[in-house]
Amino acid sequence: MIGAYATETFRGAFLGIDKGQVEAAKALGLTRGQVFWRLRLPLMWRLALPGFGNHLLSLLKDTALISVIGVEGILFTAQQASSVNHKPFTMYLTVAFLFLILSTIVVLVMKRLEKFAYRHLEGAR
Protein backbone atom coordinates (compact mmCIF):
# COMPACT_ATOMS: atom_id res chain seq x y z
CA MET A 1 0.00 0.00 0.00
CA ILE A 2 2.81 2.36 0.79
CA GLY A 3 4.10 1.46 -2.66
CA ALA A 4 1.01 2.92 -4.28
CA TYR A 5 1.26 6.20 -2.42
CA ALA A 6 4.99 6.40 -2.89
CA THR A 7 4.75 5.88 -6.64
CA GLU A 8 2.40 8.84 -6.87
CA THR A 9 4.78 11.03 -4.86
CA PHE A 10 7.73 10.06 -7.00
CA ARG A 11 5.74 10.61 -10.17
CA GLY A 12 4.75 14.06 -8.99
CA ALA A 13 8.33 14.83 -8.10
CA PHE A 14 9.54 13.54 -11.45
CA LEU A 15 7.16 15.78 -13.33
CA GLY A 16 8.10 18.69 -11.10
CA ILE A 17 11.63 18.86 -12.37
CA ASP A 18 12.27 22.10 -14.13
CA LYS A 19 12.25 21.36 -17.88
CA GLY A 20 14.77 24.12 -18.42
CA GLN A 21 17.44 22.23 -16.57
CA VAL A 22 16.87 19.10 -18.59
CA GLU A 23 17.09 21.07 -21.83
CA ALA A 24 20.28 22.75 -20.68
CA ALA A 25 21.79 19.35 -19.98
CA LYS A 26 20.80 18.07 -23.40
CA ALA A 27 22.17 21.19 -25.05
CA LEU A 28 25.50 20.59 -23.35
CA GLY A 29 25.65 17.24 -25.14
CA LEU A 30 24.97 14.78 -22.33
CA THR A 31 23.58 11.45 -23.47
CA ARG A 32 20.07 10.44 -22.41
CA GLY A 33 21.43 8.00 -19.86
CA GLN A 34 23.69 10.61 -18.35
CA VAL A 35 20.80 13.05 -18.19
CA PHE A 36 18.71 10.53 -16.32
CA TRP A 37 21.20 9.40 -13.75
CA ARG A 38 23.05 12.61 -13.03
CA LEU A 39 20.28 15.16 -13.31
CA ARG A 40 16.81 13.73 -13.00
CA LEU A 41 17.26 11.21 -10.21
CA PRO A 42 18.98 13.53 -7.72
CA LEU A 43 16.47 16.33 -8.44
CA MET A 44 13.57 13.97 -8.15
CA TRP A 45 14.74 12.70 -4.77
CA ARG A 46 14.94 16.25 -3.48
CA LEU A 47 11.42 17.07 -4.58
CA ALA A 48 10.03 13.81 -3.22
CA LEU A 49 11.70 13.96 0.15
CA PRO A 50 9.01 15.81 2.14
CA GLY A 51 6.23 13.62 0.77
CA PHE A 52 8.24 10.48 1.31
CA GLY A 53 8.93 11.47 4.89
CA ASN A 54 5.21 11.66 5.44
CA HIS A 55 4.81 8.17 4.00
CA LEU A 56 7.42 6.81 6.39
CA LEU A 57 5.56 8.48 9.24
CA SER A 58 2.24 6.92 8.31
CA LEU A 59 3.87 3.54 7.82
CA LEU A 60 5.25 3.77 11.33
CA LYS A 61 1.86 4.56 12.76
CA ASP A 62 0.11 1.95 10.67
CA THR A 63 2.11 -0.76 12.39
CA ALA A 64 -0.10 -0.16 15.43
CA LEU A 65 -3.13 -1.13 13.41
CA ILE A 66 -1.74 -4.58 12.73
CA SER A 67 -2.37 -5.60 16.32
CA VAL A 68 -6.07 -5.52 15.60
CA ILE A 69 -5.65 -8.41 13.20
CA GLY A 70 -3.95 -10.39 15.93
CA VAL A 71 -0.32 -10.03 15.01
CA GLU A 72 2.10 -9.47 17.87
CA GLY A 73 2.80 -5.77 18.19
CA ILE A 74 3.60 -3.21 20.80
CA LEU A 75 -0.08 -2.62 21.30
CA PHE A 76 -0.76 -6.29 21.91
CA THR A 77 1.86 -6.30 24.61
CA ALA A 78 0.22 -3.29 26.17
CA GLN A 79 -3.15 -5.01 26.11
CA GLN A 80 -1.71 -8.01 27.86
CA ALA A 81 0.14 -5.88 30.36
CA SER A 82 -2.93 -3.88 31.23
CA SER A 83 -5.00 -6.97 31.88
CA VAL A 84 -2.37 -7.99 34.40
CA ASN A 85 -1.65 -4.75 36.21
CA HIS A 86 -5.10 -3.20 35.74
CA LYS A 87 -3.61 0.10 34.70
CA PRO A 88 -4.73 0.39 31.07
CA PHE A 89 -4.49 4.17 31.05
CA THR A 90 -0.86 4.13 32.08
CA MET A 91 -0.06 1.32 29.66
CA TYR A 92 -1.64 2.88 26.61
CA LEU A 93 -0.33 6.33 27.42
CA THR A 94 3.14 4.82 27.60
CA VAL A 95 2.61 3.21 24.21
CA ALA A 96 1.46 6.58 22.89
CA PHE A 97 4.62 8.28 24.10
CA LEU A 98 6.73 5.49 22.66
CA PHE A 99 5.23 6.17 19.25
CA LEU A 100 5.67 9.88 19.82
CA ILE A 101 9.39 9.40 20.41
CA LEU A 102 9.69 7.12 17.38
CA SER A 103 7.87 9.54 15.10
CA THR A 104 9.91 12.46 16.43
CA ILE A 105 13.10 10.60 15.53
CA VAL A 106 11.80 9.93 12.04
CA VAL A 107 10.85 13.61 11.63
CA LEU A 108 14.27 14.77 12.84
CA VAL A 109 16.04 12.37 10.50
CA MET A 110 13.88 13.57 7.62
CA LYS A 111 14.70 17.19 8.46
CA ARG A 112 18.42 16.49 8.41
CA LEU A 113 18.06 14.69 5.10
CA GLU A 114 16.15 17.65 3.70
CA LYS A 115 18.85 20.00 4.91
CA PHE A 116 21.46 17.85 3.24
CA ALA A 117 19.51 17.63 0.02
CA TYR A 118 18.92 21.38 -0.17
CA ARG A 119 22.33 22.55 1.04
CA HIS A 120 23.00 24.10 -2.35
CA LEU A 121 20.23 26.61 -1.65
CA GLU A 122 21.50 27.77 1.73
CA GLY A 123 22.66 31.34 1.85
CA ALA A 124 20.51 32.36 -1.09
CA ARG A 125 18.21 35.23 -0.20
Next chain:
Amino acid sequence: MKNPPVISLKNVNKHFGSFQALRNISLDVQEGQRIVVCGPSGSGKSTMIRCINGLEHHDEGTIMVNGHMMTSDEKIANLIRREVGMVFQSFNLFPHLKVIDNLMMAQRLVRRKSKEEAHETGIKYLERVGIRAQADKFPNQLSGGQQQRVAIARALCMNPKVMLFDEPTSALDPEMISEVLEVMTELAEDGMTMICVTHEMGFARSVADMVVFMDQGEIVEMGEPETFFSNPSHERTRKFLDQIISH
Protein backbone atom coordinates in the same frame (compact mmCIF):
# COMPACT_ATOMS: atom_id res chain seq x y z
CA MET B 1 3.05 81.74 6.44
CA LYS B 2 3.41 78.33 4.94
CA ASN B 3 1.05 75.56 5.97
CA PRO B 4 2.57 72.76 8.04
CA PRO B 5 3.67 69.84 5.86
CA VAL B 6 1.23 66.99 5.34
CA ILE B 7 4.00 64.49 5.88
CA SER B 8 7.21 65.10 7.74
CA LEU B 9 10.06 62.66 8.22
CA LYS B 10 12.90 63.66 10.53
CA ASN B 11 16.09 61.65 10.94
CA VAL B 12 14.40 58.36 10.26
CA ASN B 13 16.50 55.22 10.58
CA LYS B 14 15.40 51.66 9.85
CA HIS B 15 17.25 48.38 10.16
CA PHE B 16 16.40 44.93 8.89
CA GLY B 17 18.55 42.87 11.20
CA SER B 18 22.08 44.03 10.58
CA PHE B 19 21.21 45.72 7.28
CA GLN B 20 20.45 49.43 7.49
CA ALA B 21 17.70 50.25 5.03
CA LEU B 22 17.17 53.91 5.90
CA ARG B 23 19.86 56.33 7.03
CA ASN B 24 18.88 59.61 8.57
CA ILE B 25 16.01 60.30 6.20
CA SER B 26 14.45 63.73 6.45
CA LEU B 27 11.73 64.85 4.08
CA ASP B 28 8.81 67.27 4.16
CA VAL B 29 5.82 66.93 1.89
CA GLN B 30 3.52 69.89 1.38
CA GLU B 31 -0.12 69.64 0.43
CA GLY B 32 -0.57 69.27 -3.27
CA GLN B 33 3.06 68.39 -3.86
CA ARG B 34 3.96 65.65 -6.29
CA ILE B 35 7.15 63.88 -5.32
CA VAL B 36 8.87 61.22 -7.37
CA VAL B 37 11.40 59.01 -5.60
CA CYS B 38 13.95 57.21 -7.73
CA GLY B 39 17.10 55.22 -7.18
CA PRO B 40 18.69 51.82 -7.68
CA SER B 41 17.22 48.61 -6.19
CA GLY B 42 17.74 48.29 -2.48
CA SER B 43 18.13 52.01 -2.00
CA GLY B 44 15.34 52.14 0.54
CA LYS B 45 12.70 53.89 -1.58
CA SER B 46 9.95 51.35 -0.91
CA THR B 47 10.95 51.03 2.73
CA MET B 48 10.59 54.76 3.15
CA ILE B 49 7.06 55.00 1.85
CA ARG B 50 6.06 51.84 3.66
CA CYS B 51 7.20 53.49 6.89
CA ILE B 52 4.96 56.43 6.12
CA ASN B 53 1.82 54.34 6.26
CA GLY B 54 3.08 52.00 8.92
CA LEU B 55 3.50 48.84 6.87
CA GLU B 56 7.05 48.95 8.20
CA HIS B 57 8.02 50.41 11.56
CA HIS B 58 10.93 52.80 11.73
CA ASP B 59 13.50 52.35 14.47
CA GLU B 60 14.58 55.96 15.10
CA GLY B 61 13.39 59.38 14.16
CA THR B 62 9.92 60.79 13.79
CA ILE B 63 7.32 60.39 11.12
CA MET B 64 4.39 62.80 11.20
CA VAL B 65 1.43 62.22 8.93
CA ASN B 66 -1.54 64.59 8.87
CA GLY B 67 -0.76 65.81 12.35
CA HIS B 68 -0.42 62.29 13.79
CA MET B 69 2.88 60.85 14.99
CA MET B 70 3.46 57.36 13.61
CA THR B 71 4.24 54.96 16.43
CA SER B 72 4.26 51.19 16.76
CA ASP B 73 0.76 51.43 18.24
CA GLU B 74 -1.52 49.73 15.76
CA LYS B 75 -4.46 52.00 16.55
CA ILE B 76 -2.54 55.11 15.55
CA ALA B 77 -1.13 53.40 12.50
CA ASN B 78 -4.66 52.44 11.54
CA LEU B 79 -5.89 56.01 11.93
CA ILE B 80 -3.11 57.24 9.71
CA ARG B 81 -3.75 54.60 7.06
CA ARG B 82 -7.31 55.81 6.57
CA GLU B 83 -6.00 59.10 5.23
CA VAL B 84 -3.18 57.62 3.19
CA GLY B 85 -3.85 55.60 0.07
CA MET B 86 -1.37 53.10 -1.29
CA VAL B 87 -0.96 51.48 -4.68
CA PHE B 88 1.29 48.43 -4.87
CA GLN B 89 3.54 47.09 -7.59
CA SER B 90 1.60 43.82 -7.65
CA PHE B 91 -1.85 45.44 -7.47
CA ASN B 92 -2.99 43.18 -4.59
CA LEU B 93 -6.63 43.16 -5.60
CA PHE B 94 -8.78 40.75 -3.59
CA PRO B 95 -9.17 37.79 -5.95
CA HIS B 96 -12.27 36.35 -4.33
CA LEU B 97 -14.28 39.56 -4.80
CA LYS B 98 -15.64 41.28 -7.87
CA VAL B 99 -14.08 44.58 -8.85
CA ILE B 100 -16.93 46.63 -7.41
CA ASP B 101 -16.80 44.63 -4.17
CA ASN B 102 -13.08 45.27 -3.98
CA LEU B 103 -13.88 48.95 -3.95
CA MET B 104 -16.76 48.70 -1.52
CA MET B 105 -15.25 46.55 1.20
CA ALA B 106 -13.01 49.06 2.96
CA GLN B 107 -15.59 51.80 2.60
CA ARG B 108 -18.15 49.76 4.45
CA LEU B 109 -15.82 48.36 7.08
CA VAL B 110 -13.68 51.42 7.77
CA ARG B 111 -15.85 54.38 6.81
CA ARG B 112 -19.04 52.62 7.90
CA LYS B 113 -20.79 53.61 4.69
CA SER B 114 -24.01 51.97 3.61
CA LYS B 115 -24.02 49.49 0.74
CA GLU B 116 -25.65 52.01 -1.62
CA GLU B 117 -23.28 54.82 -0.75
CA ALA B 118 -20.25 52.62 -1.10
CA HIS B 119 -21.53 51.30 -4.41
CA GLU B 120 -22.11 54.81 -5.72
CA THR B 121 -18.65 55.97 -4.72
CA GLY B 122 -17.13 52.86 -6.22
CA ILE B 123 -18.80 53.39 -9.57
CA LYS B 124 -17.78 57.04 -9.52
CA TYR B 125 -14.10 56.20 -9.17
CA LEU B 126 -14.28 53.36 -11.64
CA GLU B 127 -15.48 55.89 -14.17
CA ARG B 128 -12.74 58.25 -13.14
CA VAL B 129 -10.10 55.66 -13.98
CA GLY B 130 -11.95 54.63 -17.08
CA ILE B 131 -13.16 51.12 -16.43
CA ARG B 132 -16.77 51.41 -15.36
CA ALA B 133 -17.62 48.45 -17.61
CA GLN B 134 -15.52 46.00 -15.60
CA ALA B 135 -17.36 46.57 -12.33
CA ASP B 136 -18.86 43.10 -12.10
CA LYS B 137 -15.84 41.17 -13.26
CA PHE B 138 -13.31 39.39 -11.11
CA PRO B 139 -9.76 40.74 -10.95
CA ASN B 140 -8.15 37.86 -12.78
CA GLN B 141 -10.37 38.52 -15.78
CA LEU B 142 -8.75 41.91 -16.28
CA SER B 143 -5.46 42.89 -17.83
CA GLY B 144 -2.61 44.14 -15.68
CA GLY B 145 -3.22 47.75 -16.62
CA GLN B 146 -6.91 47.45 -15.80
CA GLN B 147 -6.15 45.77 -12.49
CA GLN B 148 -3.79 48.54 -11.46
CA ARG B 149 -6.39 51.14 -12.35
CA VAL B 150 -8.87 49.29 -10.14
CA ALA B 151 -6.26 49.36 -7.39
CA ILE B 152 -5.95 53.12 -7.77
CA ALA B 153 -9.74 53.51 -7.69
CA ARG B 154 -9.89 51.31 -4.60
CA ALA B 155 -7.47 53.59 -2.78
CA LEU B 156 -9.29 56.70 -3.97
CA CYS B 157 -12.64 55.46 -2.64
CA MET B 158 -11.32 56.10 0.83
CA ASN B 159 -10.80 59.81 0.07
CA PRO B 160 -7.17 59.85 1.13
CA LYS B 161 -5.25 63.06 1.69
CA VAL B 162 -2.08 61.54 0.27
CA MET B 163 -1.48 58.82 -2.29
CA LEU B 164 1.59 56.61 -2.12
CA PHE B 165 2.65 54.69 -5.22
CA ASP B 166 5.17 51.86 -4.87
CA GLU B 167 6.50 51.20 -8.37
CA PRO B 168 2.99 51.06 -9.80
CA THR B 169 4.03 50.26 -13.35
CA SER B 170 7.00 47.99 -12.78
CA ALA B 171 4.96 44.81 -13.08
CA LEU B 172 3.11 45.88 -16.22
CA ASP B 173 3.71 45.03 -19.84
CA PRO B 174 5.02 48.10 -21.69
CA GLU B 175 1.83 48.76 -23.66
CA MET B 176 -0.17 49.08 -20.45
CA ILE B 177 2.12 51.47 -18.63
CA SER B 178 0.77 54.57 -20.26
CA GLU B 179 -2.85 53.96 -19.29
CA VAL B 180 -1.83 53.84 -15.64
CA LEU B 181 0.46 56.86 -15.90
CA GLU B 182 -2.36 58.79 -17.52
CA VAL B 183 -4.60 58.15 -14.53
CA MET B 184 -1.84 59.17 -12.16
CA THR B 185 -1.18 62.34 -14.13
CA GLU B 186 -4.87 63.32 -14.01
CA LEU B 187 -4.86 62.67 -10.29
CA ALA B 188 -1.89 64.99 -9.88
CA GLU B 189 -3.55 67.68 -11.97
CA ASP B 190 -6.58 67.50 -9.71
CA GLY B 191 -4.35 68.45 -6.81
CA MET B 192 -3.72 65.13 -5.07
CA THR B 193 -0.66 65.07 -2.84
CA MET B 194 1.42 62.13 -3.97
CA ILE B 195 4.69 60.34 -3.41
CA CYS B 196 5.58 58.04 -6.23
CA VAL B 197 8.41 55.53 -6.29
CA THR B 198 9.01 54.81 -9.94
CA HIS B 199 11.51 54.30 -12.75
CA GLU B 200 9.35 56.21 -15.21
CA MET B 201 11.46 59.31 -15.73
CA GLY B 202 9.14 60.72 -18.35
CA PHE B 203 6.41 60.82 -15.73
CA ALA B 204 8.81 62.44 -13.27
CA ARG B 205 9.74 65.13 -15.72
CA SER B 206 6.18 66.04 -16.66
CA VAL B 207 4.29 65.62 -13.40
CA ALA B 208 6.65 65.91 -10.44
CA ASP B 209 7.43 69.19 -8.76
CA MET B 210 10.24 67.51 -6.80
CA VAL B 211 12.45 64.55 -7.56
CA VAL B 212 14.24 62.69 -4.78
CA PHE B 213 17.19 60.43 -5.49
CA MET B 214 17.94 57.73 -2.95
CA ASP B 215 20.89 55.40 -2.79
CA GLN B 216 21.94 52.93 -0.08
CA GLY B 217 19.34 54.19 2.33
CA GLU B 218 20.12 57.90 2.08
CA ILE B 219 18.53 60.78 0.27
CA VAL B 220 21.43 61.81 -1.92
CA GLU B 221 19.82 64.67 -3.74
CA MET B 222 16.47 66.30 -4.30
CA GLY B 223 15.31 69.12 -6.47
CA GLU B 224 12.96 70.37 -9.13
CA PRO B 225 12.83 68.21 -12.25
CA GLU B 226 14.48 70.72 -14.62
CA THR B 227 17.58 71.13 -12.50
CA PHE B 228 17.59 67.52 -11.37
CA PHE B 229 17.64 66.01 -14.81
CA SER B 230 19.78 68.56 -16.62
CA ASN B 231 22.30 69.32 -13.93
CA PRO B 232 22.48 66.93 -11.01
CA SER B 233 24.98 67.95 -8.36
CA HIS B 234 26.11 64.56 -7.09
CA GLU B 235 28.24 62.03 -8.91
CA ARG B 236 26.03 59.14 -7.83
CA THR B 237 22.96 60.87 -9.19
CA ARG B 238 24.68 61.43 -12.49
CA LYS B 239 25.69 57.78 -12.74
CA PHE B 240 22.17 56.60 -11.99
CA LEU B 241 20.60 58.95 -14.52
CA ASP B 242 23.04 57.85 -17.18
CA GLN B 243 22.05 54.22 -16.64
CA ILE B 244 18.36 54.95 -16.63
CA ILE B 245 18.17 57.37 -19.51
CA SER B 246 20.29 55.29 -21.85
CA HIS B 247 17.47 52.73 -22.02
Next chain:
Amino acid sequence: MTFEIALLIESLPLLLDGLVLTLKLWVLALSCGTILAVGLVLLRMSPKSYLSWPVMAYVYFFRGTPILVQLFVVYYGFPQLEIIRSGPLWVFFREPFFCAWFALTLNIAAYTSEIFRGGILGVNKGLVEASRALGMTYAQTFRKVVAPIAFKLSLPAYSNEMVSVLKATALASTVTLLDVTGVARKIVAETFAPYEIFLSAALIYLVLTWFIQNGVRLLERRISRYAN
Protein backbone atom coordinates in the same frame (compact mmCIF):
# COMPACT_ATOMS: atom_id res chain seq x y z
CA MET C 1 -10.90 -22.20 0.21
CA THR C 2 -13.13 -21.18 -2.65
CA PHE C 3 -14.12 -17.61 -3.43
CA GLU C 4 -17.87 -17.18 -3.47
CA ILE C 5 -19.23 -14.15 -5.28
CA ALA C 6 -22.67 -15.06 -3.97
CA LEU C 7 -21.50 -14.53 -0.43
CA LEU C 8 -20.04 -11.21 -1.38
CA ILE C 9 -23.32 -10.01 -2.80
CA GLU C 10 -25.38 -11.47 0.03
CA SER C 11 -23.37 -9.77 2.69
CA LEU C 12 -23.70 -6.30 1.20
CA PRO C 13 -27.14 -5.45 2.64
CA LEU C 14 -26.04 -6.74 6.04
CA LEU C 15 -23.01 -4.52 5.93
CA LEU C 16 -25.14 -1.55 4.99
CA ASP C 17 -26.66 -1.85 8.45
CA GLY C 18 -23.34 -0.85 9.84
CA LEU C 19 -23.23 2.05 7.39
CA VAL C 20 -25.55 4.11 9.57
CA LEU C 21 -23.13 4.01 12.45
CA THR C 22 -20.14 4.63 10.22
CA LEU C 23 -21.75 7.72 8.75
CA LYS C 24 -23.00 8.94 12.11
CA LEU C 25 -19.53 8.71 13.59
CA TRP C 26 -17.97 10.26 10.49
CA VAL C 27 -20.29 13.26 10.40
CA LEU C 28 -20.25 13.96 14.13
CA ALA C 29 -16.50 13.61 14.56
CA LEU C 30 -15.71 15.65 11.44
CA SER C 31 -18.04 18.52 12.29
CA CYS C 32 -17.02 18.81 15.94
CA GLY C 33 -13.36 18.28 15.11
CA THR C 34 -13.43 20.98 12.44
CA ILE C 35 -15.13 23.50 14.70
CA LEU C 36 -12.56 22.78 17.40
CA ALA C 37 -9.84 23.15 14.75
CA VAL C 38 -10.96 26.71 13.99
CA GLY C 39 -10.48 27.67 17.63
CA LEU C 40 -7.16 25.85 17.74
CA VAL C 41 -5.74 27.50 14.65
CA LEU C 42 -6.68 30.98 15.89
CA LEU C 43 -4.81 30.28 19.11
CA ARG C 44 -1.92 28.74 17.21
CA MET C 45 -1.48 31.83 15.04
CA SER C 46 -1.50 34.17 18.04
CA PRO C 47 1.73 36.10 18.56
CA LYS C 48 1.46 35.37 22.28
CA SER C 49 3.46 32.23 22.92
CA TYR C 50 1.45 31.20 25.98
CA LEU C 51 -1.48 30.78 23.59
CA SER C 52 0.30 29.11 20.70
CA TRP C 53 2.57 26.71 22.56
CA PRO C 54 -0.15 24.59 24.21
CA VAL C 55 -1.75 24.16 20.79
CA MET C 56 1.58 23.16 19.27
CA ALA C 57 2.01 20.55 22.00
CA TYR C 58 -1.53 19.29 21.47
CA VAL C 59 -1.05 18.94 17.72
CA TYR C 60 2.35 17.31 18.21
CA PHE C 61 0.85 14.66 20.45
CA PHE C 62 -2.18 13.85 18.33
CA ARG C 63 -0.27 13.75 15.07
CA GLY C 64 2.64 11.79 16.50
CA THR C 65 0.61 8.93 17.91
CA PRO C 66 -1.60 6.40 16.12
CA ILE C 67 -5.36 6.91 16.31
CA LEU C 68 -5.83 3.38 17.56
CA VAL C 69 -3.63 4.08 20.54
CA GLN C 70 -5.54 7.30 21.20
CA LEU C 71 -8.80 5.37 21.04
CA PHE C 72 -7.55 2.74 23.45
CA VAL C 73 -6.34 5.39 25.88
CA VAL C 74 -9.85 6.83 25.95
CA TYR C 75 -11.92 3.66 25.90
CA TYR C 76 -9.79 1.28 27.95
CA GLY C 77 -7.59 3.77 29.76
CA PHE C 78 -9.94 6.47 31.01
CA PRO C 79 -11.93 4.13 33.28
CA GLN C 80 -8.73 3.63 35.25
CA LEU C 81 -8.80 7.28 36.29
CA GLU C 82 -10.73 8.23 39.45
CA ILE C 83 -11.77 11.61 38.08
CA ILE C 84 -13.47 10.03 35.11
CA ARG C 85 -15.07 7.13 36.96
CA SER C 86 -16.62 9.19 39.73
CA GLY C 87 -17.19 12.34 37.68
CA PRO C 88 -20.38 13.50 35.95
CA LEU C 89 -19.03 12.59 32.52
CA TRP C 90 -18.72 8.89 33.33
CA VAL C 91 -22.12 8.19 31.85
CA PHE C 92 -20.63 9.33 28.55
CA PHE C 93 -17.20 7.79 28.73
CA ARG C 94 -18.46 4.30 29.43
CA GLU C 95 -20.26 4.32 26.06
CA PRO C 96 -18.05 3.04 23.24
CA PHE C 97 -19.64 5.35 20.66
CA PHE C 98 -18.87 8.41 22.78
CA CYS C 99 -15.31 7.23 23.29
CA ALA C 100 -14.79 6.69 19.58
CA TRP C 101 -16.33 10.08 18.79
CA PHE C 102 -14.24 11.77 21.47
CA ALA C 103 -10.91 10.32 20.39
CA LEU C 104 -11.64 10.92 16.71
CA THR C 105 -12.75 14.51 17.30
CA LEU C 106 -9.56 15.39 19.17
CA ASN C 107 -7.49 13.74 16.46
CA ILE C 108 -9.34 15.47 13.62
CA ALA C 109 -9.01 18.82 15.38
CA ALA C 110 -5.23 18.44 15.46
CA TYR C 111 -4.83 17.54 11.80
CA THR C 112 -7.42 20.02 10.56
CA SER C 113 -5.92 22.89 12.52
CA GLU C 114 -2.67 22.28 10.67
CA ILE C 115 -4.52 22.17 7.36
CA PHE C 116 -6.15 25.52 8.14
CA ARG C 117 -2.82 26.91 9.27
CA GLY C 118 -1.31 25.93 5.95
CA GLY C 119 -4.17 27.65 4.18
CA ILE C 120 -3.79 30.84 6.19
CA LEU C 121 -0.05 30.96 5.62
CA GLY C 122 -0.66 30.42 1.92
CA VAL C 123 -2.60 33.65 1.52
CA ASN C 124 -0.62 36.18 -0.48
CA LYS C 125 0.91 38.63 2.02
CA GLY C 126 0.38 41.49 -0.39
CA LEU C 127 -3.38 41.14 0.06
CA VAL C 128 -3.02 41.55 3.81
CA GLU C 129 -0.88 44.63 3.24
CA ALA C 130 -3.44 46.07 0.87
CA SER C 131 -6.21 45.62 3.45
CA ARG C 132 -4.13 47.23 6.17
CA ALA C 133 -3.21 50.07 3.83
CA LEU C 134 -6.92 50.67 3.28
CA GLY C 135 -7.34 51.12 7.01
CA MET C 136 -8.89 47.77 7.93
CA THR C 137 -8.02 46.30 11.30
CA TYR C 138 -6.38 42.91 11.45
CA ALA C 139 -9.62 41.35 12.65
CA GLN C 140 -11.47 42.75 9.65
CA THR C 141 -8.70 41.68 7.30
CA PHE C 142 -8.79 38.17 8.69
CA ARG C 143 -12.56 37.84 8.46
CA LYS C 144 -13.03 39.28 5.01
CA VAL C 145 -9.82 38.56 3.15
CA VAL C 146 -7.66 35.90 4.80
CA ALA C 147 -10.34 33.45 5.93
CA PRO C 148 -12.21 33.07 2.61
CA ILE C 149 -8.98 32.62 0.66
CA ALA C 150 -7.47 30.28 3.26
CA PHE C 151 -10.65 28.20 3.14
CA LYS C 152 -10.27 27.70 -0.59
CA LEU C 153 -6.61 26.82 -0.24
CA SER C 154 -7.44 24.27 2.46
CA LEU C 155 -10.04 22.37 0.45
CA PRO C 156 -7.75 19.82 -1.26
CA ALA C 157 -5.98 18.86 1.96
CA TYR C 158 -9.27 18.88 3.83
CA SER C 159 -10.84 16.45 1.40
CA ASN C 160 -7.91 14.10 2.06
CA GLU C 161 -8.61 14.44 5.75
CA MET C 162 -12.27 13.60 5.18
CA VAL C 163 -11.23 10.35 3.49
CA SER C 164 -8.72 9.56 6.24
CA VAL C 165 -11.40 10.03 8.86
CA LEU C 166 -13.69 7.67 6.98
CA LYS C 167 -11.01 5.01 7.17
CA ALA C 168 -10.41 5.82 10.82
CA THR C 169 -14.04 5.16 11.68
CA ALA C 170 -13.28 1.52 10.98
CA LEU C 171 -11.29 1.53 14.20
CA ALA C 172 -14.53 1.90 16.11
CA SER C 173 -14.98 -1.79 15.48
CA THR C 174 -12.11 -2.46 17.87
CA VAL C 175 -14.17 -1.17 20.76
CA THR C 176 -17.27 -3.28 20.14
CA LEU C 177 -19.03 -0.84 17.83
CA LEU C 178 -20.96 -2.28 14.92
CA ASP C 179 -20.01 0.01 12.10
CA VAL C 180 -19.36 -1.43 8.63
CA THR C 181 -16.10 -3.01 9.75
CA GLY C 182 -17.64 -4.15 13.03
CA VAL C 183 -20.47 -5.92 11.22
CA ALA C 184 -17.97 -7.38 8.77
CA ARG C 185 -15.90 -8.88 11.56
CA LYS C 186 -19.01 -10.32 13.15
CA ILE C 187 -20.06 -11.99 9.89
CA VAL C 188 -16.55 -13.29 9.31
CA ALA C 189 -16.55 -14.83 12.75
CA GLU C 190 -19.76 -16.63 11.84
CA THR C 191 -19.02 -17.63 8.24
CA PHE C 192 -15.23 -17.96 8.25
CA ALA C 193 -15.09 -16.21 4.87
CA PRO C 194 -12.83 -13.22 5.46
CA TYR C 195 -11.93 -12.52 1.81
CA GLU C 196 -15.45 -12.06 0.50
CA ILE C 197 -16.78 -10.17 3.49
CA PHE C 198 -13.91 -7.75 3.87
CA LEU C 199 -13.88 -7.23 0.13
CA SER C 200 -17.48 -6.10 0.12
CA ALA C 201 -16.79 -3.93 3.15
CA ALA C 202 -13.88 -2.41 1.22
CA LEU C 203 -16.24 -1.80 -1.69
CA ILE C 204 -18.58 0.17 0.51
CA TYR C 205 -15.72 2.36 1.77
CA LEU C 206 -14.54 2.85 -1.79
CA VAL C 207 -17.94 4.08 -2.92
CA LEU C 208 -18.13 6.45 0.04
CA THR C 209 -14.66 7.77 -0.75
CA TRP C 210 -15.70 8.35 -4.35
CA PHE C 211 -18.64 10.44 -3.16
CA ILE C 212 -16.49 12.50 -0.83
CA GLN C 213 -13.80 13.25 -3.38
CA ASN C 214 -16.21 14.19 -6.13
CA GLY C 215 -18.36 16.19 -3.78
CA VAL C 216 -15.42 18.32 -2.78
CA ARG C 217 -14.26 18.63 -6.37
CA LEU C 218 -17.68 20.00 -7.32
CA LEU C 219 -17.55 22.44 -4.43
CA GLU C 220 -14.10 23.60 -5.46
CA ARG C 221 -15.25 24.17 -9.00
CA ARG C 222 -18.27 26.21 -7.98
CA ILE C 223 -16.26 28.43 -5.68
CA SER C 224 -13.38 29.02 -8.04
CA ARG C 225 -15.27 29.84 -11.20
CA TYR C 226 -13.59 33.17 -11.68
CA ALA C 227 -12.29 34.02 -8.27
CA ASN C 228 -8.88 32.48 -8.44
